[in-house]
Amino acid sequence: MRLAENVIVADRFRLNRLLGKGGMGSVWHATHLGLDVPCAVKFIDATGTDLYLAQARFTREARAAAQLRSPHVVQILDHGVWDGTPYIAMELLEGEDLARRFARVGRLGAEEVHAILSQVCRALSKAHSVGIIHRDLKPENIFLVRDDDREIAKVLDFGIAKLGSGEAPALGFASTKTGAMVGTPYYMSPEQAQGTKTVDARSDLWSLAVIAFQALTGQLPFTSEALGDLVLKIVVNDLPVPSRLGPVPVGFDAWWQRAASRDPAGRFQTARDFADSLAIACDIAVEEPSELGLTGARVFPVGPPSPVQAVTATPAARTPEGDGRTTLLAALAGVGGALLIIAVAASLLLRRSPLPAAVAETASAAPPPVPSASASAEPPPAPPPSVVAAAPTPAPPALPSSAPTTTRATPAAPPARPATRPRPRGKAAPDLGF
DSSP states (O other), X not given: OOOOTTOEETTTEEEEEEEEEOSSEEEEEXXXXXXXXXXXXXXXXXXXXXXXXXXXXXXXXXXXXXXXXXXXXXXXXEEEEETTEEEEEEEOOOEEEHHHHHHXXXXXXXXXXXXXXXXXXXXXXXXXXXXXXXXXXXXGGEEEEEETTEEEXXXXXXXXXXXXXXXXXXXXTOOSSTXXXXXXXXXXXXXXXXXXXXXXXXXXXXXXXXXHHHHHHSSOSSOOSSHHHHHHHHHTSOOOOGGGTSOXXXXXXXXXXXXXXXSXXXXXXXXHHHHHHHHHHTTOOOOOOGGGTOOSOBOOOOSSOOSSOOOOBSSOOOOHHHHHXXXXXXXXXXXXXXXXXXXXXXXXXXXXXOOOHXXXXXXXXXXXXXXXXXXXXXXXXXXXXXXXXXXXXXXXXXXXXXXXXXXXXXXOOOOOOOOOOOOOSSOOOOOOOO
C-alpha cells in the first residue's frame, strides 16, 4: 500500500499532504468527503508493528475519545483497516504540541503552565470519572490550539489507555521513531515503571507533575542514558528540589514533593485537587470552570499530607461550629453585662448604707459641740446620712417610724439674734433727691 496525495482512503477520506512521519507510521492532512471538512488521518505501518496490536490500539483510542466528548480531548471521526493498514481519522489540529513549545521557548511562566495543565486536568477528570487511565501523558501528547484570543490544550493518544477494568495489551517500549519509546519512561510513575498492575488515575497525575516540573525549571527531574538507571532514579532516589534548578514560585517545592510522592496515597488524589493546588503553589487566583463541577476557588495543602490539615476556602456558608462560637460569645457578653450591672448597683447601695453600729455608738457618746459666735451665726449642718442608723445588711434600710432615742443628743438652741426689721421686698429704693 502506497500513501500519496489524492489517494481515497476507505471511500471517506482524500489525502491532501503529509503532516509528519515517524518510525510507527505517518499523519496526513485529509478531507472528509461526506462532511467536506478538513481532518487528520493517522496510519500505523503494519510491517513494523503487529497488525492486531496496532488495530487494537486505534480501537481503544477511538472508544476512549468517544466516551469523553470533551473540548480538551481530540475528537475521533473514524477508525478501521484500509488495504491492510490500520488508520484513525480525527479532527485537524492547528498549532503545536507542548514538546515543541518547550524546544522553542524553554521554560514557561507560572501562569502559562497553570493555564495549560488545568485544561489537561479537565480532560483527565472526565477520563478518570469513567475509568479511563491515559498511561502515556507526555508533552508530545498535549497539543496547543489557538481559538481566537485564547489557547486550548487538548490531550492526544489514548492508544495505550486502560479502559475500565480491562488492561491494554502489553505494547512494551515500541518505538515511535528511532531511539524513542512509547510511553517515554521519563514521565512514568514509579508503579508504572516497575510494571505493577495497580496503576490507577494517580499514575497520570504523577506524569503530569513531571511535566509541570519540566515546564517551570526547563529540565526533567529524572534523566539517564540507561533505562535501568532511569527506573532506579524514579523509584528510589531522592526527589530533586525544583528551586535548585531554576527560579520557581515560592510554593512549588512543597507542591512537587506531594505531587511526586512515591506512595500513590500521598499524592493529590484527583485531577481537580491537582489543578487547585498548583494554582495555590503558583499564587494564581482563578475561578474554576463548571466543567469540573466547581463553584468557587478552593485551597488545598501542598505539602505532604498530615493528620491535621486545614482547608481554607473563600467566604462560604456558616457552619454549625461557627454558630456555636457565636452563641458562646453572646452568652459571655450577657454575663459580663450582668456583672457590670451588679457592680454598679452595689456601689450605689454602699453609698446609701450607714456606718456600722460601733461607729454610731461612738458618735452618740461624744459630747455635744459647744456653740460659738461663728457657729451661732449659721444654722447647724445636717447630720451625715452615714450615722443616722446602723444596719447590718447592704440592702436599703427601711425608714424608721420614730427617731431612735439613743442615736444622738439634741444640741442646745443657739441664742436669739437681735431683731432686725426686714427690708421690704418688691419696693423701689426711696428717692433722696440727689
